[in-house]
Amino acid sequence: MATHANAAAHPQSRTPLVIDISRLGRRPGSMLTLCETVVGPTRIGLELVAIDEGAPLELDLRIESVSEGVLVTGRVSAPTSGECARCLTAITGSVEIELTELFAYPDSATDETTEADEVARVGVAGGADTIDLEQPIIDAVGLALPFAPLCGPECQGLCPRCGVALASAEPGHHHEEIDPRWAKLAGLFDEEARD
Structure with a gap:
């Protein structure tokens, strides 16, 4: 029935x-x-x-x-x-x-x-x-449901330095990287330039 x-x-x-x-x-x-x-x-x-x-x-x-x-x-x-x-x-x-x-x-x-x-x-x-x-x-x-859902399979995520979405960032988006061993010296040069 x-x-x-x-x-x-x-x-x-x-x-x-x-x-x-x-x-x-x-x-x-x-x-x-x-x-x-x-x-x-x-x-x-x-x-x-x-x-x-x-x-x-x-x-x-x-x-x-x-x-x-x-x-x-x-x-x-x-x-x-x-x-x-x-x-x-x-x-x-x-x-x-x-x-x-x-x-x-x-x-x-x-x-x-x-x-x-x-x-x-x-x-x-x-x-x-x-x-x-x-x-x-x-x-x-x-x-x-997926544990880590994606907006698309090619999603590049966020820039680890500035947090901008890489899909909407300008082409070639990057940041100047200074070797950490030389970072203090770069800071000294910046101070001399200001004096």
């Missing part, structure tokens, strides 16, 4: 990633599909690149009752923003993750034989069974 979950699946009092699955029932094989766009409740990602809080998260999920709990599979996609790890230029993009997560029923064998942080659990809110997709999405997005 397949039914379609819609925006009414999560009342405003909860995060949009807490999904009411009470219509699913617990008979193995029962299924809901969830195809909607929700507002990201928090910033999701890494230090340099992430899905911003309030960004649209596109959910295309299949929620299926299995003997030990609820299996969620499908895709989540969203726009990303951040800055280049080399030149600190603002960058935008998108991320798409494949989600596969089992939520154990309370008092199931899986619930009783696994540690609290090893498997997600079906929760109860307002008398309805719910699943919270936030942590599985956070984990999957963290693995999918």
Whole structure:
């Protein structure tokens, strides 16, 4: 039996990633599909690149009752923003993750034989069974995003001396380098020239 979950699946009092699955029932094989766009409740990602809080998260999920709990599979996609790890230029993009997560029923064998942080659990809110997709999405997005995002594969970064972005610096950008062994002497010549 397949039914379609819609925006009414999560009342405003909860995060949009807490999904009411009470219509699913617990008979193995029962299924809901969830195809909607929700507002990201928090910033999701890494230090340099992430899905911003309030960004649209596109959910295309299949929620299926299995003997030990609820299996969620499908895709989540969203726009990303951040800055280049080399030149600190603002960058935008998108991320798409494949989600596969089992939520154990309370008092199931899986619930009783696994540690609290090893498997997600079906929760109860307002008398309805719910699943919270936030942590599985956070984990999957963290693995999918680049740790050091770049504005382009040929990004030259910043000048180590003055900090200007080398991509926008004049051609042949460089600084006079004085051998550190002679630096004090160069300072003496500068003082003599001023006298």
